[in-house]
Amino acid sequence: MEETNVSLRLLIDTKSQKVLFAEADKNFIDFLFNILALPLGTFIALLTKQGMVGSLGNIYESIENLSTTYLLPNVNKETLLKPKVQISGGSTVAGVPLLLPKVESSSTSSRNLYRCSNSYNHRYVADDSSAKCPSCNCSMSGTLIFVDPPRATNTTFSGEGGCVKGVVTYMVMDDLAVKPMSTISSITVLNRFNVKDVSALEEKVVHLGIDEGVKLLEASIWSKSALTDVFLPMLKQEVQCESQ
Incomplete structure (x- = not known):
């Protein structure tokens, strides 16, 4: 234990x-x-x-x-x-x-996102590299990395994490x-x-x-x-x- x-x-x-x-x-x-x-x-x-x-x-x-x-x-x-x-x-x-x-x-330890492999101007995102770009039908295989936002806690104010005081x-x-x-x-x-x-x-x-x-x-x-x-x-x- x-x-x-x-x-x-x-x-x-x-x-x-x-x-x-x-x-x-x-x-x-x-x-x-x-x-x-x-x-x-x-x-x-x-x-x-x-x-x-x-x-x-x-x-x-x-x-x-x-x-x-x-x-x-x-x-x-x-x-x-x-x-x-x-x-x-x-x-x-x-x-x-x-x-x-x-x-x-x-x-789920990391999340990959993919963009069009043909053009940066095609502003589509997929979570599967086998997807096709709706604009040019090229593969969505350009790798992007998902970034988590800063975690919101009350540590700035009280020095405590969690829920209650x-x-x-x-x-x-x-x-x-x-x-x-x-x-x-x-x-x-x-x-x-x-x-x-x-x-x-x-x-x-x-x-x-x-x-x-x-x-x-x-x-x-x-x-x-x-x-x-x-x-x-x-x-x-x-x-x-x-x-x-």
Whole structure:
């Protein structure tokens, strides 16, 4: 498991065996929010197809099994199956913790564009060198190199990358809802879950690596109790190992 500086302080109700909420800093919230930036193909590739809920896994497998004979000449199967990752492993978003494995298609590491081989004045661009220029019908084989624009981050203003400010502690609910942490919000949560016996509450600090990142990604799809489902089994296993 890869070491990271991402951790959570869980508040657990030992009677109901449920995580009520977690205290988190900027690192975890940046990871959580940037899950939304994951392309679907990468999302599915990070999870086992057998573990997918619904039919998306079947679409992924259909592309895998489909002969390239049926694809258009400018369509690359690897680009569909492994689109360029926008966060975490191979991140293109500055400051986001590396909590997911790197899944990146080699075909997307650089992008070639082509112009008319006959004339600079024909202002057409293609992404396939076998294309023909609409003006003179010559091949579009003059190589151009695609250049990415400067990445927009907030580093100029605050020195921080990612999504949220680092001076705030955040409350993450069991269903991954996020809000700024406050004493009032903590009391509100305890009242909502009708917690009467404060002695039954237990604090646990958990450290996250790639294994936990993938499990949270999977739990975010199907579970309304993601923190409980991911971390309580892990904590129980640690207790069993210590007792042996």
